[in-house]
Amino acid sequence: MQSIVLLLWLALCAEQDVRERQVANTLTIGAATCALAYLxxxxxxxxxxxxxxxGWALALVMLLTLPGYMLGHVGAGDVKLLAALALATDKMxxxxxxxxxxxxxxxxxxxxxxxxxxxxxRVKKRLTQLREASSSKQPFAPFLLAGFLLAAVWIQ
Known part of the structure; x- marks a missing residue:
């Protein structure tokens, strides 16, 4: 059940990242706050x-994402999204x-x-940000959703 809630949250983040090229703080910081309070x-x-x-998962996320953020390869929303995910899950x-x-x-x-x-x-119109010609920089949250889905299936 917990993984389903996380999948739904990641799906909302991914959809917003594809459409608006950013993930709202209410989704990322709100989830991190809830995960921290639950923790x-x-x-x-x-x-x-x-x-x-x-805690180790959060340290791992910071180690893996902050260099990319400082170099401009990873967005702040992706860092916050992964931090919230780390607080809700574990290293694996x-x-x-x-x-x-x-x-x-x-x-x-x-x-x-x-x-x-x-x-x-209809789907192409909804996912215009993923189109090859639209940008050289891809929204990353949809791939994080796919990665979490693969990880959840693999771990369980």
């Missing part, structure tokens, strides 16, 4: 891992999400022309 009141993360796992989910997002991004970049041709016109 302090229960002593474990949203998925049931020990509180120290959530965070690493699995990173690896899965990387795999999904590579697959998308290699096959986007073919995949784009398969989409209906």
């Amino acid at each position: 302090f009141t229960t002593g474990h993360t949203w998925i049931g891992a020990d509180a120290s796992e959530g 989910h965070v690493l699995g999400t990173f690896i899965g997002a990387g795999v999904a991004l590579v697959i998308w970049l290699m096959s986007r022309r073919w995949l784009w041709s398969l989409l209906s016109l």
